[in-house]
Amino acid sequence: MKWEGNRESDNVEDGRDSGGGGGFRLGGGGIGLGSVAIALVAGWIFGINPLTILGLMSGGGGGGTVQQAPAHKPPTDDKMAKFVSVVLADTEDVWREKFRAAGGTYREPKLHLFRGATQTACGQGQSAMGPFYCPADEKVYIDLGFYETMRTRLGAPGDFAQAYVIAHEVGHHVQKLMGVTDKTDNMRRRMSETQYNAVSVRVELQADCFAGVWAHDAQAARQVLEQGDVEEALNAATQIGDDTLQRKARGTIQPETFTHGTSAQRVAWFKKGLQSGRVNDCDTLQSREL
Structure with missing residues (x-):
């Protein structure tokens, strides 16, 4: 991926030298360390985002106030x-233009770097959760050690695969600005866990499609792609499909527990956004293809 020398965002916060601290709280109630541990272990075994298990869907809401340790700009080296x-x-440039063309204004999210654990407006984030978006404070959170996990444990190396991860989480921010997050949160209150898992899959696949839209427009405007980049992203989408993660972990799959989509679905929707660059092509909530 051609990225060196390109514009850097002013919206990156570096909280890696700050301790996470505090307890995990949700909706005024506390979740003990045992619950967190169960969520993290279950996430790895079953391929389920621990945020989902803890009722904090990466695309869902959080609540309450949070005191986050002061952050600063990352060191230049x-x-x-x-x-x-x-x-x-680059995501800011793409989505700012997309919203402008639609007669709207893009509100840029923050990206918060942390190490180990960090407080968020959705509760305490843990590195083992992987990257996630908190709609309550409109921030993307990532422990950069996750990229080593992608390379060594998930079999998804490459800088464009790493960029895809960020673009996917920014896709959840776009969903919030478009009203998708509020809509699906309201649906959740009326559904069983299995029913909402199916909605969650559609939400996650839309974020994959939005990541493809970003890649399409970034390439058209700035020619950021190099040979093999698209294959890196498609491989990453394959390796983090629910069916692939579950099969690797225990040899069988449970479709009713899927929350992010199969490998084939994640690849297909990323490719749809990549090929067309049209936001309207990413309407997974209404799609009859799912």
Whole structure:
């Protein structure tokens, strides 16, 4: 991916030298460390986002106030922090233009770097959760150590695969601005867990499609792609499909527990956004293809 020398975002916060601290709280009630541990273990075994298990869907809401440790700009010689800053800036450029063309205004999210654990407006985030978006404070959270996990444990190396991860989480922010998050949160209150899992899959696949839309427009405007980049992203989408994660973990799959979509679905919807660059093509909530 051609990224060095490109514009960096002003919306990156570096909280890696701050302790996470505090307890995990949701809706005024506390969730004990045992619950957190169960969520993290179940997430790895079953391929389910621990945020979902804890009722904090990466695309869903949180609540309450949070006191986050002060953050600062990443050091200028931190290459990986510079990389995510450039990718975030590129998503800003793409979505600002998309919203402008539709007669709206794009409100840029923050990207918060942390290590180990961090307080968010959705509760305490943990590195083991992987990257996530908190709609309550409109921030994307990532422990950069996740990229090593992608390379060594998930079999998804490459800088464009890493960029896809950020673009997917920014896709959840776009969903909030479009009203998708509120709509699906309201649906959740009227559904069983299995029914809402199916909605969650559609939400996650739309974020994959939005990541493809970003890649399409970034390539058209700035020619950021190099040979093999698209394959990196498609491989990453494949490796983090619910069926692939579950099969690797225990040899069988449970479709009713899927929350993010199969490998084939994640690849297909990323490719749809990549090929067309049209936001309207990403309406997974209404799609009859699912």
